[in-house]
Amino acid sequence: MAANPMTQFEVYRIGPEIKIGSFDISFTNASLFMVVSTLAILIIFNLGSKKNSMLPNKIQLLAELSYTFVSKMISDTAGSKAKPYFAFIFSLFMFVLFCNMFGMIPYTFTVTSHIIVTFILAAFIFIGVTIIGFIKHGFGYLKLFVPSGVPVVLLPLIVVIEIISYLSRPISLSVRLFANMMAGHTMMKVFGGFVISLGIVGGWLPLSFSVALTGLEILVAFLQAYVFAILTCIYLNDALNLHH
Amino acid sequence: MIKKYFFQLIFFNLFISREVFAAESGGMPQLNPEFWISQIFWLTLTFGILYVVLSKLILPKISANLELRKSQIQENIEAAEKQRKDSESKLKEYEEIIIKSKSEAKDIFKETREKTIKDINLKREVLEKQIDEEINKAEKEINELKKTAPEKINQIAIETSSEILKNLMGTEINNSSISAIVKDLSKKNGDKFYGN
Numbered sequence: 001m002a003a004n005p006m007t008q009f010e011v012y013r014i015g016p017e018i019k020i021g022s023f024d025i026s027f028t029n030a031s032l033f034m035v036v037s038t039l040a041i042l043i044i045f046n047l048g049s050k051k052n053s054m055l056p057n058k059i060q061l062l063a064e065l066s067y068t069f070v071s072k073m074i075s076d077t078a079g080s081k082a083k084p085y086f087a088f089i090f091s092l093f094m095f096v097l098f099c100n101m102f103g104m105i106p107y108t109f110t111v112t113s114h115i116i117v118t119f120i121l122a123a124f125i126f127i128g129v130t131i132i133g134f135i136k137h138g139f140g141y142l143k144l145f146v147p148s149g150v151p152v153v154l155l156p157l158i159v160v161i162e163i164i165s166y167l168s169r170p171i172s173l174s175v176r177l178f179a180n181m182m183a184g185h186t187m188m189k190v191f192g193g194f195v196i197s198l199g200i201v202g203g204w205l206p207l208s209f210s211v212a213l214t215g216l217e218i219l220v221a222f223l224q225a226y227v228f229a230i231l232t233c234i235y236l237n238d239a240l241n242l243h244h
Numbered sequence: 245m246i247k248k249y250f251f252q253l254i255f256f257n258l259f260i261s262r263e264v265f266a267a268e269s270g271g272m273p274q275l276n277p278e279f280w281i282s283q284i285f286w287l288t289l290t291f292g293i294l295y296v297v298l299s300k301l302i303l304p305k306i307s308a309n310l311e312l313r314k315s316q317i318q319e320n321i322e323a324a325e326k327q328r329k330d331s332e333s334k335l336k337e338y339e340e341i342i343i344k345s346k347s348e349a350k351d352i353f354k355e356t357r358e359k360t361i362k363d364i365n366l367k368r369e370v371l372e373k374q375i376d377e378e379i380n381k382a383e384k385e386i387n388e389l390k391k392t393a394p395e396k397i398n399q400i401a402i403e404t405s406s407e408i409l410k411n412l413m414g415t416e417i418n419n420s421s422i423s424a425i426v427k428d429l430s431k432k433n434g435d436k437f438y439g440n
Contacts, residue, residue: 004271006271006272006273007273009272009273009274010273011273011276011278011279011282011283013279023281023285024278024279024281024282025281025282025285025286026279026282027282027286028279028282028283028286030279030282030283030286031282031283031286031290034286034287034290034291035286035290037290038290038291038293038294041294041298042294042297042298042302045298045302045303045306046301046302048306049302049305049306049309050305052308052309052312052313054313054316060309063306064306064309064310067303067306067307067310068310086303087295087298087299087303088295088299090298090303091291091294091295091298091299094294094298095290095291095294111287113274114274114283115274115275116274116280116283116284117283117287120283120284120287120288121287121291178274182274
């Protein structure tokens with residue numbers, strides 16, 4: 001029997017048990033990779049912003065390209081009003097991207113493959129966007145649920161559907177990222193297990209499959225981070241520019 | 245603990261199996277709430293730190309760098325544009341100067357030619373006048389000579405003939421008779437001798 005492909009998602013304590021009241025906030029492998037991702041982002045971008053030369057070196061170019069990439073993404077989807085939220089969306093995109101990418105290294109832990117992490121991020125975005133919407137438009141923000149140009153007869157139904165779709169945003173946002181990461185890693189683990197169980201004779205096929213999947217997963221890791229960030233931008237756009 | 249975990253991973257759980265989690269959470273460790281609070285805490289902490297450091301320290305720097313580069317590039321483009329315009333105007337100026345100097349050279353050439361021609365003409369006229377004068381003078385002299393020549397010849401003829409006669413005859417002969425004869429002869433044959 002090959003290894004259980006879900007073992008990789010196990011969270012375990014590193015070091016002593018830390019408790020605040022009855023809450024266990026011990027440092028775990030998940031915490032470790034959150035810290036590692038955060039440090040990696042901070043180190044890379046700190047190096048990339050340290051000195052400004054007319055001809056940027058590689059790391060500066062990386063930092064500046066990321067900056068313009070996210071900045072363009074925000075201005076394209078949410079317009080110029082979203083500028084104050086640039087830093088948040090940039091951090092969000094980088095955090096998710098680095099967590100996903102660190103998960104691609106063998107024997108590491110993928111932070112974003114845990115529903116609780118993605119759900120907390122999505123819930124924070126959902127609550128934040130809703131608060132921003134109400135601050136900007138007052139109760140006029142509720143017009144979001146009443147699309148214009150809809151026949152009066154259909155209106156009650158549409159409003160209900162809109163409210164449900166709005167409330168399901170954090171769930172769809174978090175589950176999308178979590179499920180993608182979990183499915184990809186599980187699949188790679190399963191194929192990795194096949195390599196072992198089929199041995200030197202038949203193991204080459206799942207091995208090549210595993211290699212191809214690694215490429216695909218790296219793409220997915222980037223894409224999911226991008227989707228997460230761009231959906232945040234779209235939600236933000238709804239809150240900032242009420243166009244219904 | 246870590247050592248054990250890595251050991252398990254390396255050997256793909258072939259030799260040691262771990263059966264703790266599976267029974268509890270139906271195979272999905274994600275749904276095991278044991279470390280949820282811990283994950284939420286650490287996520288908030290790390291993401292919070294990340295957000296604060298990025299937004300307060302790093303992103304403004306990157307933004308400033310980009311702005312600076314953009315403005316510098318803009319400046320350089322403007323300077324290049326200005327220099328291009330300058331060089332174009334200089335080229336125009338240069339061409340104008342060339343055209344001007346060419347026409348000037350032509351003018352100078354023309355002027356000099358005219359002047360020289362005038363000079364030559366003037367000198368020629370003067371020379372011609374001088375030549376004419378000389379010729380006239382010479383002609384006058386010749387005419388005078390022509391006028392005076394027969395008389396002188398007659399005189400000489402008279403003197404010579406009287407001398408000859410004196411030597412021949414040994415006596416003085418009256419000059420007037422000889423001159424009469426010479427005059428007579430010269431009147432008869434004058435045209436023959438002097439060709440006029």
